[in-house]
Amino acid sequence: MINLDFDIAHLLAGGLVVVSFMLLYQDRLYALLNIYALHAVTLALAVAWQAYIQGAPHLYVTAVIALGFKAIVIPITLHRIIERLGIHREIETVVGIGLTMLVGIGLVALAMVVMLRVTGGATPIAREDLAFALAVVLLGLLIMVTRRNAVSQVVGFMSLENGLVLAATGAHGMPLVVEISVAFSILIALIVIGIFLFRIRERFDTVDIITVDQFRGERQ
């Protein structure tokens, strides 16, 4: 059944890349959050499958964290924040969607070329996982670069962290320390962000970074 193991792992990790692409072209905040929840669910499945085939029960914890925290708690919280702030639901992107998608495809190709070439020594499952993980990380960066809105930048960052979790689980037998810390850092990050959004709201009645950006470094 080695082949089936590999195929399902491949399918789920590849699915994460596809969902990352879906994040790339969402132009409404609520839809973006829903897709992010889907992203987290896919991650949870991929991690759970890795836990099963590696026989590493501690990875189930990571999967549960991904499912409960990232797929449910965070999207709901962000939903509330958006509602409370009453920010408009359109996302202003810096570059057009077509161009963004093209760049995204280029990044995925880059990830494959780089990772598959250098991981010759690792097991096939680990190779695929690392390659897909790098693709998700790069797409997460792309989302952060192309969005101006604070909430969608945060979503981009969280999808980037999902890629990191995928990489960490793909690396065979990596100690739990790191996975928990990743989850933990997201928790802290959310608290920070929550405080920030709250403050920004308090001061400017908007969380659009472009308004905050008007102060461009130098006091004239």
Add this chain to the structure above:
Amino acid sequence: MTGLGPAPADAVLIVPLLAAALLASLPNYRWAARFNIAATFLTLIAAGSLLVAAQPAPTSYLLVDDLNIVFIALSSFVGFTTSVFSATYIDHELEIGRLTPAYLRFYHAMYQVLMFSMNLALMANNIGLMWVAIEIATLTTVMMVGIYRTHEALEAAWKYFILGSVGIGLALFGTILVYVAAEPVIGEGLRSMVWTELLAHAPAFDPALLDVAFVFLLLGYGTKVGLAPLHAWLPDAHAEGPTPISAVLSGLLLNVALYAVLRFKMLMSANAAAVAPGPLMVALGLLSVIFAAFMLYRRRDIKRLFAYSSIEHMGIIVFAFGMGGPLANFAGLLHMTMHSLTKSGIFFTVGHIAQVKGTQRIAEIGGLTETHVWLGWSLVVGVLAIAGLPPFGIFMSEFLVVSSTFARSPLLAIILVFGLLTALGALLFRLNGLAFGEARGGLAPIRASYAPLSTHLALVVAIGIYLPTPLVAWFQHVSTLLG
């Protein structure tokens, strides 16, 4: 490390952690400031005793060796002097109402958490633990940069948070790749993340995987070092946060990130087949020096001016370590120490100057040597030192960097000297307006803490004139470790 009493190595971590918990629950801010000083002083003593005590055997998590003791001692020392400066600084901020007592409680607790996480990052014998510690340090400084809650402070904190997180994300990916490279050789589990094990087995790792890992680690931790073109967070974070935090950022946090890069560089050097890490570091370092040197001319904000100067100096240090070899490594270590002392000294001065004048705009500050003799001349001494003029310590380390480079690659040395002279010109030009000429801005006297800044400047002068033999021997020993 399960000895009878708390070993110094443990105390360096435990003291700040306990102090953070206590400071978070202590409502009286006057006592909090004093307690903060006491706690950093205890940490300093613990760090000092590390120098003399026998080094404990490395565990899977913690490690004390000759390399990180230098960093720990330096960071504890600057942490202590900064807490002394911070007490006076904070008093003034309370008087003018920029900070409230409630925020101070948070501020002091965060200060100790920052000390803890930096010491943890330096002592970590585990690449995962080191990553976690640097992440905590980043998050605490993000919150401290945003503490004034003004428009500018929030933007600075947000920018720092986003760029810092991306950097830290890339570093984690690199860390995972190192594990993947180590796992077939060392075996599954914790052992494949332990420094001492990694270094011992590095020659057998897959070189291609290590190459890619190092690129991620250099870019990731390099963001935290403030290397161009990943530096965008640094000037904002320095300018908009409280000045004690600027001093700690420039003097310590940049060093901690640099330390992480150095550790991974050692790993790369141990593997003969992997690409040499030097040229990458040289390129990034040189780019930072040249870029920052030109940016210095256009600064209008005094704290931003010195933030760009930090980018320049981190560039010099990374350049020196990138060149490698005993002499360049020695110069890099010396330069790092001198820069930490000088730059935090300058920020102490600048913090008080900004309070006197009620502004950070360079155009509104002038004639300091006449109106505030002590502050003005401290600034003059500090800027001359940081610009690399003799007889200060930085002149010596820059001279060593340049001369060791001339022997091996004259072209690089010429570019570096060009960058150094450009920065020198910018700094002297600005200094002239700030310290001499017609007095501008507030003239009121200020209650400043002169002890920390005079200590720092005195040390820089003293080391510039005479470098104690034990220190030379120690640095030489560490430089050979760095390869």
